[in-house]
Amino acid sequence: MNILKGFLPALWSFVSFLPFFLLLLALGIVKAVLIGPVASVIIFVGNSSVIIGMWPAHFIWTYYCVIKTKRLGLALKLFLLVVLPVPLLLLPPLIMLGSLLVGIGYGFIAPLIATFEAVGENVVNKFYHCFADGCAGTVKGACTLVVDFTDFCFYSYFSYMDDLCEKVPVGDKPMDVKLTKLPSCLLVSLLAIIVDVPMISIVALCKCPFMLVKGWHRLFQDLIGREGPFLETACVPFAGLAIMLWPLAVIGAVIAAFLSSFILGLYGGVVVHQEKSLCMGLAYIVSVISIFDEYTNDLLYLKEGSFLPSQA
Template structure:
């Protein structure tokens, strides 16, 4: 019976619980002795880290506040004008939506943006400057570090200052590269069928009223629920931390972490207070979402139903987090029309619930992919593929040098990452993988083991859809090569035409499908490139690729003209204004494209 019981997930959990209870007493005394033995060194390192943090926290806060505030003050007039200009000139937005954005939304955002950015820089810089030296001090005390005394004193000092400048650089990239790229996409033409985004003014007014009402109602009720559950969170958290201390699990796994994690036991009440503050803030946005429900469902009544249901949702979610009884004492009315329709249908399919596969459960627990690990693999793949395409002549050293000079070379900044993602998709399609198979041919990203970040929610599903479309098309090697060239050189029709490539597919329908896939993949990559740290890390990658190629060529540098660094985001902004003034409203749509193609051709030559 015991063997049969272990075949179920419940039996496995019970067996693991018994093992933990059996092993805990055997390791209790060594753990406590390790705690007492490391307590003096931990106290000394902690005091040293706090001292360095108190010194560098005001400095990093001052540096980040002054730099970011100066950047905001310089760009605020330009961004204000350019935002209004792009919204008013955009063909993707209807006049109702333009009216609401220009009169209600943009004034509030543009007026609050400098204050919140400065406040965030001050608080974020202070927190970073305080915590970074502490973590660096403890990291320097690891057993594999040589000259521990020097590193305990030095680590976290100059590195913290350099880290603050990296944050400033990422903030600059967001204000320049990401912002102007988004505005440029807004100026592009809308759908070919003439469709555009608009807003229903009556539903918008009703949603605004219900959104305010939802915040007013939900915030105090959620606060009362959080206050009621704070003692449970406090004592359950302490029990879990003490259990981990005895059984050497979680943060107590490493010996050096035992005192530091013991500090977490003492500071756990602060985490409870932070959770309480987070509940108050979440109550504001959770209630305000009722306005979105009103607009989406075009129903004032369903918005009121959501206000009541959101309280039940929060109560049920907090019960799950705290391992309390499932469900909620609050009613949860239906606030979606589709849920009303599905409730009216017979629910025969719900009578039989399939048990989750134990193999999938083990895979999910063992393989936990981290976001930074995936980004590192993407950039490493870009470096490897970059050297290959340069050796094949698809990308020239002039392209890389232009990219190093911050010129807008989309073959490098967009085409190369999109090309690497395409190779991953093709590899996954050939292996008949359920997700995306990375370049080690072992690690697989699926919807089960993907990092739980909104970033991956936005981009993983579209990539999986593209993979299924490629599998359905059943491409030949020539068609795969043609699609790869389209993805890499799609924004440069001249180089695409002159590249040594076999004729495109004879079927015009197949050719149109490949072009659509290439445009979509480049669009996804362009959206990824707007996120913070991407531009900085990709710039480092381009520099590394260039240095590796120069080493392989024995330092021989091709003859080229002296490059200008004036092609910045502001330069593109001024050039677009002059281009609009030259073309005018009465000219055809083909003339600006000719001007842009000539400008691109002049850059390449």
């Protein structure tokens, strides 16, 4: 009987808020469809124009600073001069792709969130703000993103590269690599990319259903029980929005795992150089997959440890 007394009011609270949430969601989607493309075009065209226009200056200045710096040893400097064209050539298309994705995501999510924020307790004239918020603000935010990116390309990047050219403090040695270790470092990094990237991606894909279900379970539990972030009445509409957008968060986590797998794989070359052992680098290739699996298990409150081998 006590269970029914607690469950029925919670169920009624959930059912009564559902039409209100659906109306806000529909209004937010309409604004996202109308405003989203404008914001996406602003971010994509603005950032793409800046990176393409500044790319020659970035290319020349990067090479100049690498050649001039005293912080890098001769071997490392020669290695960087050889491999730098690859990331520098990939930079514009990657920035353009990232700008497109950011523009689409920001253009869709910003009006949606602004619509729900308009019904907050401290908002006056909620009816007006439900329609107005997220329109001009989203376009202005897109312009701000382009301005910030422009400032980084025009000022911050050159400032960071100038720091590279500063004199080495007395007593510090330039950063360098041993030429004899360079082939083994490159070999391990290449093998790690081939092995770790697909394996870590597979682990992330296998864990994403657990993340989806556990996240939804917790959100529904907090919503119905009015606990956690949904304790206040004003936060209830955001519960439905969080439930709707949770799959996007899961997809983002999988993409982040895929991108981070490249960094984890390339770090194998650093392990070889630091430990001065090819075997340690090969062991790292195997163990990093187990470490990632164990970390995701802890994050999702699954079984501790990992069934994958922790060392070669």
